Amino acid sequence: MFRPRVLVFFFIISEWCADNGQDPVFEYLEPQELNNLLRSFYCEVRRKDGEHYSSVSMRCIRAAIQRHLRSAPYHREINVITGPQFVSANNAYVGILKSNKDRTPVPKHKVPVQPEDLKKMFSTGVCSNLTPVSLQHMVYVMITLHFCRRGREGLTTLRKDSFIFRYDDVGTEYATMSHLQSTKNHKGDQTNDPDNKQERRMYATQSDQCPVAALKLYLSKLNPKQDSFFQRPKSMKKWVRSDTTWYEDAPVGKNILGNMMSTISDQAQLSQRYTNHCLRATSISTLIHAGFSRSDVKTLSGHRCDASLDSYFQPSRAQKRKLSDTIHNAIAASSSSTSMTSVQVQGLVPAPSTISRAPPSPNPYINYDMPSAQSLQRAAQPVRHEEVEVQASSHHEPAELAAKLFKKCTFNGSVVINVHQHMHRH
Structure with a gap:
């Protein structure tokens, strides 16, 4: 069969x-x-x-x-x-x-949420404690970032008692999972962790976006008749802020939970449409850029081997900008040291419009139509000051001689031309 x-x-x-x-x-x-x-x-x-x-x-x-x-x-x-x-x-x-x-296509890893978009999610009120929907968005983002949760994994199985509140040895309050959920890397691990080896903590802060305070407020507003952690928010027509219950006796559908981050991206008008798994990439990338070791990151992410974290070792937008600026500054510094300066012939060569073509000279030692190779080579050297001595006949002016001799020549730097007149002996 x-x-x-x-x-x-x-x-x-x-x-x-x-x-x-x-x-x-x-x-x-x-x-x-x-x-x-x-x-x-x-x-x-x-x-x-x-x-x-x-x-x-x-x-x-x-x-x-x-x-x-x-x-x-x-x-x-x-x-x-x-x-x-x-x-x-x-x-x-x-x-x-x-x-x-x-x-086979190369696996495409999710991009982390950019810092500007992360701030915009809260500044626009999309993630806030103002309404039932925004409070649910805020709690979802908080627990996903702090517990490094995967995109759609285990969202529908969360219950109101899935989170508990404790105090550490110095008296600081934090929230943690009451049990270990089954994940892709840890199948069927639903038992408690008595040694707290895999405990992930979300600490309270003294800020308006305190994750522990947001989680407590959310739990206090859930419908007591429903055990699901993610409950359907009341419509704005039925909701009043003073109500003790902000959510209905019905769980949120798996498709809505699976597209939670996409919905947040649209409502907050972020720079791109993120997915749920982008928040996990944000947590890992943030810790890596902050200098945490791979073992510390694996404690939060649940990865078993170091190679699994290689895809997250990518430069951030700010780091990419810094790389580009560093290369540009090196190019700019090199260019400034060898920049072209205007050729200065100090009082010897008048403006081109005032130069007249001299008749051919009988002097056999000077070729007015083509400068010598030695003169061109010396004139083209990139030095600040160069002296060029030329023997000329007594009946030619220095300016006229210089214009003829260095016709169609290009000079780099400041050039000083000294023309010495000598009498030609027959």
Whole structure:
């Protein structure tokens, strides 16, 4: 007798045979023909949405085919998984598994709530003690952050007695869980923790957003007829602030609880739409950026290994800005030390509009049309002061000579040109 899950996977190949013109009764095919059919099936089978089946699903499909062929009334003495007759089919199967691995998307971790958005949640009154809804939002955010709770996990199982209040050895009040809930990393752990090894604490503060005071107010306003911790808030038409009960005798639905942070994001008009799990990422990232060790963070988050925290070691927005500013300051400091300055020819070269082209000189020692390579090399050096000596004939003016000699030249820094006139002896 097939289990329902096995039948589901077996029906996949039956539907594929019918859709692709293959004989759906493939149980009696010869090994070679069955091998060809399975090879085509592994390569072409798709989900109804057109996507490839996952590697786990492909393994289950192949195992279901093998079990089907071995069961009554067929009792085939063949093995489509390890049999030598099905080498090409299994090679195609392995290729599909490898391609599935390449198509597997990289896990996308939730982003923490930005500090500005966290402040805005409270400053806008979306998380406050003003109304039944805002008080429930405030308590939800507080317990999720302080106890590092996962997105939707265990919200519907919380009861009014799930939280208790205690005092530490110095007399400071705090709230903690009365029992350990079953979580993804700690299955079935519903017993008490007598040694307080896994106790998570939410301490009272002297501020308007005191989490302990908010939790006490919320518990005092819950409906006594309902044991659920998250109860449906009264409508504003029925609610009066002086009422002793702010909530109805009905629990909040799982979908509303699962989208609690998205609702808060919309009402507070945050910079983006956060999910419930973003609050858990906020708790872990805040502790990491504050310098707490991995062991301290794991005590709150419940992670079992250090590698699980690697995804949370990401720079915050402020840290990213600081990284960018540091690089920019290094570039700015380097640029200022080598910045271009205007070329200063001290009183020797007049404005370009006043320079007239001199007739060709009979002096063979000076080429007015093209400066010498040595002169260009010395003039182009980035120094503050450079002296260039040029021998010129007595009948040429210094300004005219300089304009001719350094035509189309570019200077970096401050350049001083001294032109000495010497009489040419024939």
